[in-house]
Amino acid sequence: MVIDTFSRSKAFLRSDHVNSRVVTHSYRAASALAAGALALVFWTSSMTIALGQGVANRPASGDELKPLFASSADIADGEHLAQTSCSQCHGGGGVSVLGGVPSLAGQRPSYIFRELRAYASGARKDSTMYNAVKFLSSDALIKVAAYYGGLDPAPPAAAIDVKGDVDPMQAGKAATAACAGCHGENGISKMPGAPNLVGQNPKYLVAAMTAYKGGDRKNDTMKAMIAPVADASMNAIAMYFALQNPKHPPAAAPGSAAKGQALAAACASCHGAQGNSSVPTTPSLAGQDPQYLAAALHGYKDGSRGNATMKGIAGGLDDAAITNLAAYFAGLQAQQANVQKPLTVAQLAERCDRCHGVNGNSTDVARPALAAQRLDYLLKSLNAYRSGARKSPEMAAMSGILTDDDVKNISAFYAHQKAKSVVYVTIQAEK
Numbered sequence: 001m002v003i004d005t006f007s008r009s010k011a012f013l014r015s016d017h018v019n020s021r022v023v024t025h026s027y028r029a030a031s032a033l034a035a036g037a038l039a040l041v042f043w044t045s046s047m048t049i050a051l052g053q054g055v056a057n058r059p060a061s062g063d064e065l066k067p068l069f070a071s072s073a074d075i076a077d078g079e080h081l082a083q084t085s086c087s088q089c090h091g092g093g094g095v096s097v098l099g100g101v102p103s104l105a106g107q108r109p110s111y112i113f114r115e116l117r118a119y120a121s122g123a124r125k126d127s128t129m130y131n132a133v134k135f136l137s138s139d140a141l142i143k144v145a146a147y148y149g150g151l152d153p154a155p156p157a158a159a160i161d162v163k164g165d166v167d168p169m170q171a172g173k174a175a176t177a178a179c180a181g182c183h184g185e186n187g188i189s190k191m192p193g194a195p196n197l198v199g200q201n202p203k204y205l206v207a208a209m210t211a212y213k214g215g216d217r218k219n220d221t222m223k224a225m226i227a228p229v230a231d232a233s234m235n236a237i238a239m240y241f242a243l244q245n246p247k248h249p250p251a252a253a254p255g256s257a258a259k260g261q262a263l264a265a266a267c268a269s270c271h272g273a274q275g276n277s278s279v280p281t282t283p284s285l286a287g288q289d290p291q292y293l294a295a296a297l298h299g300y301k302d303g304s305r306g307n308a309t310m311k312g313i314a315g316g317l318d319d320a321a322i323t324n325l326a327a328y329f330a331g332l333q334a335q336q337a338n339v340q341k342p343l344t345v346a347q348l349a350e351r352c353d354r355c356h357g358v359n360g361n362s363t364d365v366a367r368p369a370l371a372a373q374r375l376d377y378l379l380k381s382l383n384a385y386r387s388g389a390r391k392s393p394e395m396a397a398m399s400g401i402l403t404d405d406d407v408k409n410i411s412a413f414y415a416h417q418k419a420k421s422v423v424y425v426t427i428q429a430e431k
Contacts, residue, residue: 064366067109070146078147081140085132095154102377106153106421110365113145153419156372168342172240175233187241188248193291199246199334202238203280209234235405239342246334253290253327260328263321275332287334293326340401345409360414363422372419378411
C-alpha cells in the first residue's frame, strides 16, 4: 500500500505511524450501547432477531460493534479507502475474482473489523494483509468494515454438485462392489491368500491402494482394479471397511501359534501387542488371513515387496518361523479401527450452522457468513484450521474431525448457498 494514494484525512493512518495529530471519530451511539441504552435488531429475509441488554454477552466487544454505527459519511470514506487499497485483491464491490482471496461484500461488519485489527497487530499472520493495513487507524478499519458489510453479497457459485443427503457409508459400500469377490462383502476374505480388509485404519488402506495404483506395490490384478478408482472412492472404500464388525472366526492355519507368539515380540512396537496397530499407517495383523501373512513375509524377505524395515526383520526368518508367525496373528481377535463414522454433508452443515447461521447466513455481527463465499477460500481456511496455521479453539475442535473429502464437500456446500444481507437497526432498549 502506498500512503500517498490517500487524498483524504490522515485519520486513516495509525497514530503510531505518523508524526501529526490524528483526527478521531466519536461513536456516541456505541458508547450508549455499551451502557445498555440500546438494543439491536437483525433482519434477514426469513427471520428477525431482537437483542436487548444481552448484547454484552455476545462475542462482539464494544469496539467491534462500532461499524454498526457508521454514518453515511463514514461509509463513503470506507468506500474510498476500499477502492484505493482493497479492490485489487478483493474485487470491485467486494466480490473477489482472485483464487484463495475472500469476497467481503455483505460480510458481517464486526467480523471484518476484528480480523482487520488482527492482521494489523500481527495476531493473524499474512504479510500481504499486514502490509495493507498496518498504517491504518482503528477509525479507518471501522469505516472499511461498515462499507463492505452494507454491500450486496456475492452470488452463489454455479455448477457445484452437492448432495447433502448421501450417506458416506452407503457410498463406501457401493464402491466396494468390485472388491467383494476376493475380500468379501464386509472386508472378511473367503479366498485363501486374499487379505482381510476389515478393521484396518483408512489411512493404511488408502496408502496401500495408492501404492498399487502407482505401481510401487506390485500386483497386476490390484493395479488394474484400482486404476479407474478416484481418490474420493478410495477414501469411501477404506472408511467402509474400517468400520465393519471385525469379529470373525479365524481361518485354519498350519504351524504353531504358540511358537509364533514367542517370535511376535519384535512385531509389537509397530503392529500392537495383540496385533492391533495404533499407528494409522501401519496395518493391523490380528485376524489376518494366514496365507496372506506368510506370502507378505516371504515377499519382504526376498525383496519383491519393498520395505527396508520389514526386509530386515523378515530376512532373519526361516520358512517355519514365517508359518508360525502367520498362525499366531491369524488366531488373534481383530478390533475395529479407531475412527469416527463420517457424517453426511447435511449433518456437517447442521453443526456449522449453529455458529454461522442457517445455510451459512450468519445473523451474528461477529460471526462470518459462509454462504456464497469463494470455494477455494473456504477450502484454504478449513485446511488452515485443521493444520493449526489459523488459530481458533472452536474451529480447531470442529475441523479436527474432518477428512479431506469432508472439507471439499462442506466447502462446496456453502459456496453454493445463496447469501443474504443482514440489516442492523438500533432501537431503544426497555428500561
